[in-house]
Amino acid sequence: MKNILKSTLAIVAVFAAFTSCNNSGKSNGKSGALSSNIAEKVYVAPGEHDSHYAFISGGYSGNLTVYGLPSGRMFKEIPVFSQFPTSGYGYSEETKPMLNTSHGFIPWGDSHHPDISQTNGEIDGRFIFINENNTPRIAKIDLKTFETTEIIEVPNSAGNHSSSFVTENTEYVVAGTRFSVPIPQRDMAIKDYKGNFQGALSFISVAPETGNMDIKFQVLMPGFNYDLSHPGRGKSHGWFFFTTYNTEEASTLLEVNASQNDKDFIAAVNWKKIEEYVNNGGGTMMPADYAHNVYDEHTHTATSTMKKEVRVVNPSEVPGAVYFLPTPKSPHGCDVDPSGEYIVGNGKLSANLTVHSFTKMLAAIEGKKFDGEAYGIPILKFEDVLAGSVEQPGLGPLHTEFDAEGNAYTTFFISSEVVKWKLGTWEVIDRKPTYYSVGHLTIPGGNSRKPQGKYMFAMNKITKDRYLPTGPEMEHSAQLYDISGDKMELLLDFPTHGEPHYAAAMEADLVKERSQKIYNLEDNKHPYAAFSDADAKVVRKGNEVHIYMTTIRSHFTPDNIEGVKLGDKVYFHVTNLEQDFDVPHGFAVLGQNTSELLIMPGQTKTSVWEPTKVGVWPFYCTDFCSALHQEMQGYIRVSPANSNTPLKWSMGEDIE
Amino acid sequence: MKKQNIIMIIAALLPLGLFLFPLWRITLEAPQYPTPLAMNIHINDFSDVHPHDIKNINLMNHYVGMQYIPDAIPEFKIFPAGILITTVLGLLIAWKGNYKWFLGWFILMVVLSLAGMYDFYLWEHDYGHNLDPKAIMKFTNPDGTQMGFQPPLFGSKDILNFKAHSYPQFGALFLGLGIAAGFVAYIVGKKNKSTA
Numbered sequence: 001m002k003n004i005l006k007s008t009l010a011i012v013a014v015f016a017a018f019t020s021c022n023n024s025g026k027s028n029g030k031s032g033a034l035s036s037n038i039a040e041k042v043y044v045a046p047g048e049h050d051s052h053y054a055f056i057s058g059g060y061s062g063n064l065t066v067y068g069l070p071s072g073r074m075f076k077e078i079p080v081f082s083q084f085p086t087s088g089y090g091y092s093e094e095t096k097p098m099l100n101t102s103h104g105f106i107p108w109g110d111s112h113h114p115d116i117s118q119t120n121g122e123i124d125g126r127f128i129f130i131n132e133n134n135t136p137r138i139a140k141i142d143l144k145t146f147e148t149t150e151i152i153e154v155p156n157s158a159g160n161h162s163s164s165f166v167t168e169n170t171e172y173v174v175a176g177t178r179f180s181v182p183i184p185q186r187d188m189a190i191k192d193y194k195g196n197f198q199g200a201l202s203f204i205s206v207a208p209e210t211g212n213m214d215i216k217f218q219v220l221m222p223g224f225n226y227d228l229s230h231p232g233r234g235k236s237h238g239w240f241f242f243t244t245y246n247t248e249e250a251s252t253l254l255e256v257n258a259s260q261n262d263k264d265f266i267a268a269v270n271w272k273k274i275e276e277y278v279n280n281g282g283g284t285m286m287p288a289d290y291a292h293n294v295y296d297e298h299t300h301t302a303t304s305t306m307k308k309e310v311r312v313v314n315p316s317e318v319p320g321a322v323y324f325l326p327t328p329k330s331p332h333g334c335d336v337d338p339s340g341e342y343i344v345g346n347g348k349l350s351a352n353l354t355v356h357s358f359t360k361m362l363a364a365i366e367g368k369k370f371d372g373e374a375y376g377i378p379i380l381k382f383e384d385v386l387a388g389s390v391e392q393p394g395l396g397p398l399h400t401e402f403d404a405e406g407n408a409y410t411t412f413f414i415s416s417e418v419v420k421w422k423l424g425t426w427e428v429i430d431r432k433p434t435y436y437s438v439g440h441l442t443i444p445g446g447n448s449r450k451p452q453g454k455y456m457f458a459m460n461k462i463t464k465d466r467y468l469p470t471g472p473e474m475e476h477s478a479q480l481y482d483i484s485g486d487k488m489e490l491l492l493d494f495p496t497h498g499e500p501h502y503a504a505a506m507e508a509d510l511v512k513e514r515s516q517k518i519y520n521l522e523d524n525k526h527p528y529a530a531f532s533d534a535d536a537k538v539v540r541k542g543n544e545v546h547i548y549m550t551t552i553r554s555h556f557t558p559d560n561i562e563g564v565k566l567g568d569k570v571y572f573h574v575t576n577l578e579q580d581f582d583v584p585h586g587f588a589v590l591g592q593n594t595s596e597l598l599i600m601p602g603q604t605k606t607s608v609w610e611p612t613k614v615g616v617w618p619f620y621c622t623d624f625c626s627a628l629h630q631e632m633q634g635y636i637r638v639s640p641a642n643s644n645t646p647l648k649w650s651m652g653e654d655i656e
Numbered sequence: 657m658k659k660q661n662i663i664m665i666i667a668a669l670l671p672l673g674l675f676l677f678p679l680w681r682i683t684l685e686a687p688q689y690p691t692p693l694a695m696n697i698h699i700n701d702f703s704d705v706h707p708h709d710i711k712n713i714n715l716m717n718h719y720v721g722m723q724y725i726p727d728a729i730p731e732f733k734i735f736p737a738g739i740l741i742t743t744v745l746g747l748l749i750a751w752k753g754n755y756k757w758f759l760g761w762f763i764l765m766v767v768l769s770l771a772g773m774y775d776f777y778l779w780e781h782d783y784g785h786n787l788d789p790k791a792i793m794k795f796t797n798p799d800g801t802q803m804g805f806q807p808p809l810f811g812s813k814d815i816l817n818f819k820a821h822s823y824p825q826f827g828a829l830f831l832g833l834g835i836a837a838g839f840v841a842y843i844v845g846k847k848n849k850s851t852a
Contacts, residue, residue: 518708553715577707580715581691627719628792 030180030635041482042070042492049477052444052455053508055114055128055476058082059499062109064130064141069444069505070480071181072494079110080139080148081132081254085595088303089148092597093571093606094526095295095549098303101135101153102289110134113164113502116143117211121168121233121449125510127211129164129173136160138175138204142297144516149295152213155199155288155310156183156220162229162242166206168449172271173213174231175202176242180223181247183312184286185227193251197223200312201242203271212294217278217311219269219322222375225258226267228333228399233449234340236358238272241343243327243334247374259349263382264331265324265374266345268361273321274313283313298525300408300603316376323365324374327354333399337408338449342387342423346410347396353397353410355426357387388426393419399502403483404453411438411458418458418481420488432488434479436462443483444505452507459500466493476500517581519602526604528573533557538649545570551585551599552577553626555651556619559634563647565616566640572597575604588623589636596622611638661750664758667837668688668746671739671765673830674699679778680828681705682807683821684713695725697776697828699739700732720805720816721791723783731775738768746838755845762838769831773809780806 044050050068056066056119062082066075083090083099090099109132130140136157153159154175162176179196182188188196198220205216224244232239247264250257256367258566275285280603288310295302313433316321327345331354343356366383371381386453396414403409406423416437420430438458445452458481463474475495482489521531530536536557539546545568550557556574557606564570578601588596589609598607611617621632639645683705685692692711694705702725704710714724714767728761742765784806795803795816807813807820814820815848 520707578715580712 038223038489038491042072044068044071044073049243049508050506052452052505053440053511054444054457054503054505055116056496056503057111057114057130057499057501058122058497059112059501060110061498062111062112062132063498064114064128065497066146067478067494067496068508069457070444070491072480072492073479074494074497076146077497078141078146078148080130080141081106081111081137081151082626083107083595086598086605087596088595088605091303091595091607092626093608094299094301094490094604096578097302098148098151098293098295100291100293100304101137102155102291102306103135106135108134109137111139111501114504115165115173115447115504116504117170117206118166118168118448119170121237122572123445123448123450123506123510124170125506125514127206128504129166131160131163133160133178136175136177138164138173138213140206142211142215143511144514145297146515147295150211150213151291151293152204152215153290153292154200154202154215155290156181156185156198156203156286156312157202160224162201162226165229165231165240166232167231167240167271168237170208170211172216172240173204173206174229174240175204176226176229177201178225178227180221180225181219184288190251193223194249195223197249197251199224199226201226201240201267201269203240203274203466207455212338215290215307215310217283217313219273219274219313219315221267221322222377222621224265227331230334230336230343230447231375232336232340233338236269236336236343236567238341239358240269240271241325241334241336242267242269243331243345244648245330245332252606259330261324261329263328264347265345265379266327266331266334266356267377268323268325268343269315270321274318277318277321278313282317283311285309286312296525297519298523300360300524300605302527318359320365322377323361324377324379325356325361325385326371326379327356328352333397333410335400335402335408336356337402337423338451340449344400344408344410346400348396348398348413350397351392353390353393353400353421355423356385360387361385384507389423390421390426390428391420393421393428394431399441401441401443401456403443403446404451404455409441409443409456409483409488411441413437413439413461416460418456418488420483430487432481432490433476434458434460435466435493436460436464439500440502442505443501444507447504452505454482454484455505456481456488457503457505459496459503461499463495467495478503496523510623518579519600521575521577521579521602524575524602524604526575528571528606529604530557530573532577533651536649536651538563538647540647543568547572549574549587550577551575551587551621551632552623553583554628554632556621556632556634557651558649559651561634561649561651562637562639563645564611564636564638564644565643566611566638568611568638570611570636571611572607572609572619573604574599574607576601578602583625584623585625585632587619588622589619590617598623611636614638614640658753658848660755660758660841660843660848661753663837663841663844664750664761665747667761667834667841668743668750670834670837671831672743673834674739674827675736677826677830678703679825679831679840681821681823681825683823684716685819686817686820693791696825699735716818717805718788719792720795721793722805723786723788723790729779731772731779735772742768750841755842755849758838758842758845762766762835762842765831765835765838769835777809780809 052069054067079089136154157177159178161178180199180566225246229242246258328347329349333346394412394415480492576599683694699743785804
């Protein structure tokens with residue numbers, strides 16, 4: 001009866017669509033125009049705000065992008081590991097130290113997994129941590145300013161991939177190595193990999209108030225590849241789980257040689273036990289070079305400190321701290337459900353999804369039911385820890401997230417789909433295709449004890465025909481699904497920037513009220529700040545010329561500078577005197593070999609210019625700031641090296 | 657103590673609320689200021705309603721050549737003294753107790769308030785009309801005279817892209833209630849006299 005009614009309505013709707021003089025476009029034949037309100041579900045009216053923030057990593061862009069859900073609109077790109085000419089990050093004197101490492105200044109990074117800080121297992125919206133894979137680093141972004149405020153390099157690590165997930169009170173951010181390497185690094189034959197290379201799992205402590213990071217200890221594990229990780233929570237809080245591949249310890253053609261073992265491992269690490277051991281003086285300090293870069297929002301300047309040693313722990317020194325859970329075949333994702341009971345290991349070459357039970361794991365450890373050991377680390381029996389498996393859900397499982405109703409959502413790379421299944425019964429409830437080749441997926445709050453339901457988005461590696469073509473290269477795509485019902489519903493495609501590797505998302509209210517609007521000028525402690533036009537000056541120190549410059553709508557002070565000579569290094573220290581939300585000023589000078597600056601209200605930033613030609617060169621504001629933005633300009637005169645042009649500066653002097 | 661004297665004491669004390677609450681507020685609304693710019697006028701100070709509002713008002717106003725809102729004006733010394741003197745005066749006559757003096761106090765307060773309003777008007781007029789001749793933007797009225805940017809004395813008014821609002825605040829309410837109470841004290845006193 002219901003169906004008859006439905007189809008009658010559909011026929012009426014189709015009839016109406018055909019007869020209506022205003023042809024309202026495509027009405028969805030499958031579901032009927034009356035029930036098709038998908039556009040409405042992602043529509044955020046002009047001036048209204050999205051309900052959720054999504055922070056999507058940029059992968060090879062090295063950055064983090066901020067999106068709104070459900071609209072899929074991109075709001076900001078936050079520079080993290082890569083130079084960013086839009087704001088001068090990594091180009092300005094103040095931010096160059098952020099990209100310092102033990103290998104020197106590195107202008108690019110490969111950002112992967114953002115994770116939001118938590119309190120009591122719930123997202124608190126204070127910080128986002130994100131890892132750099134290529135030159136192992138962890139960054140902290142302050143969600144008050146949406147700026148990167150701290151980067152710590154991870155020594156003894158290589159391919160920092162199983163990272164940067166946080167424990168449930170943000171006690172630690174973890175940085176597990178994807179590639180095992182000689183520790184300490186040395187010149188040795190690669191073929192001697194087996195038994196000689198090691199994998200470092202780094203536990204970076206986060207100070208509760210300031211968020212300051214410090215490497216508390218590194219666990220030196222066997223030379224496997226540590227792929228992904230997840231903290232325990234609830235009952236399993238205090239443990240951390242890492243998937244491994246290449247337990248074969250092959251060093252060449254890993255495609256084949258690391259796919260031989262039927263089962264690799266999930267390494268279960270009892271970090272509380274190791275922490276206790278370390279607090280009692282356990283572990284050894286090992287020489288290591290790594291940079292710790294901190295941005296001070298009062299001096300608007302980053303400092304880079306080189307650290308000289310790190311505490312390492314051999315797991316065999318702490319009995320009961322590390323166990324291996326056999327997991328079929330080359331598991332990629334490692335995900336723990338909100339209750340902390342289930343540990344999902346997505347064997348990317350396996351037909352089934354393997355789920356381990358934390359309770360069973362503890363019982364097996366208690367009963368000492370070991371199936372041998374690897375490098376002194378006990379291996380538990382597969383059958384003893386297995387909670388269950390989802391039979392043949394798809395091809396190439398990668399990552400799993402959870403909703404608040406006890407369901408799990410797993411992405412399948414090869415079969416390009418998201419599969420919804422029930423924890424405990426292991427039955428598949430729903431599956432939806434993605435377009436195409438999905439990697440990670442995110443549910444707001446999904447990485448916490450309290451998933452915030454409603455939305456899920458999949459991040460796809462291949463875009464093909466989903467948008468207007470833009471030549472051989474397409475931006476990757478994300479797809480938003482409504483998961484509030486039994487069945488997932490695809491709502492929206494939206495392009496992402498770089499590789500949308502993984503994302504963290506949360507309800508907007510957690511962040512938006514705390515978002516800072518300006519920097520207070522009175523808090524500006526930059527050594528070269530000028531707090532009013534009267535403070536503007538030009539000072540020569542040998543061949544360095546320091547210009548204390550101010551900007552306000554719509555002029556620079558000074559705007560005429562003379563007395564600079566070839567061979568001088570000119571420092572433009574520009575202070576934005578504005579104290580109004582969203583009124584930055586830009587600065588660029590002709591022939592600059594760095595980038596423009598974008599200076600926020602109350603901030604000071606420095607650009608270095610080494611003029612190469614004699615002449616009178618203009619500088620100007622690059623951010624359309626006001627009705628007289630075009631007039632916001634000045635000149636700097638460059639004289640020959642041997643000239644005696646006096647140092648002189650002015651603003652408004654010649655007006656009659 | 658007689659009822660009218662008590663009312664007169666209250667009347668004399670109420671204007672002291674001006675030291676606690678702002679007297680007046682001028683608010684400027686424009687599309688690019690979703691949070692409007694606004695300035696409170698106190699008996700002895702100007703203050704931002706939201707952080708840095710006055711700075712931002714000055715920044716906007718310099719385009720048309722308006723002067724910067726000063727940190728202090730002479731009135732910030734005169735007005736508080738005036739209020740303190742009239743309060744003391746009010747308390748003295750409340751203590752002395754002749755209700756006819758209450759009327760005198762009431763009239764004095766009305767006259768002083770009107771004088772204050774007139775002074776405010778003059779200040780606004782100067783602020784809105786005495787423009788920098790080198791102003792970046794010059795606007796004329798339809799009759800060819802130079803456009804002024806004077807905020808309204810009371811009420812709302814469109815000034816170019818801004819809508820300016822000028823309204824009394826809590827402090828003014830205290831002053832107004834005080835003045836009214838002075839009059840009530842007089843009426844009550846008169847009534848008691850006639851019934852006595």
